[in-house]
Amino acid sequence: MKVAGRSRCSTFKNMSASRKAKQKNHAPVFAALGDETRLTLVRRLANGEPQSISQLTEGTELTRQAVTKHLRVLEGVGIVNSKPSGREKLFEFNAHPLNELRDYLDLVSSQWDDALSRLKAFVED
Amino acid sequence: MKVAGRSRCSTFKNMSASRKAKQKNHAPVFAALGDETRLTLVRRLANGEPQSISQLTEGTELTRQAVTKHLRVLEGVGIVNSKPSGREKLFEFNAHPLNELRDYLDLVSSQWDDALSRLKAFVED
DNA sequence: TTAACTAGCAACCTCCAGGTTGCATATCAT
């Protein structure tokens, strides 16, 4: 059973295809995750099936409205999607933005590795 | 020359060593990256040698004080370190927190994969 | 057909992140 194994070679200069004009705005996505409540919601949705606003409000110490606002923030950057189902509105996790963040962090780390290499080479020279 | 190759198997139930009591607060780190100015500073520092506040202020449209505050935020979560050097204060990148974020994103993604697997198994049942 | 449940909208409040300015202080170059 293939489980969508993620293996990446981050120190790769020639990032041709995937990294085309991907100068995306990652800051808003980071910001969306920069809140404990929102992180909890994300973990919760990434852990199972879609849930309604009322369901997601349970376990929180917040109002439904507050949770709604948080969900809107998450939806605004694509971390969750919503679909109406009867009288409720179900939110489901979407892994794509988080994967992009992961790739971005890899990119920055690889830049750092390269910088260290250059520095080391310079010193050894 | 070994370049600290990063290869991970994220869908791994038995995360023994590294994931001990690592219930860390990731939200503040995400929040620190959730600002375009700060992201730019990080990229800049991850791209080369330590730089002073004045240097980092160049290229920005902000005041030195504003940049200072941003740097303090980044330092607060460990993304950068600072060391005084004469009359200036040099900031250097520290990859560790970003690596932890990457691992965390991997963890959430793997939870999502598992959830999908369970759902699939349930449907096929 | 009601009563209970789920969600949206709008107004409002509070606090702090992000930014500025002004002044003080340490260090470097000449």
Next chain:
DNA sequence: ATGATATGCAACCTGGAGGTTGCTAGTTAA
């Protein structure tokens, strides 16, 4: 010694994030 440079500190301002409450409206179950 002195002027230029680099930073720190404190006060201040403003907008928006995060939260609440009250009311309205659609959907479901009895």
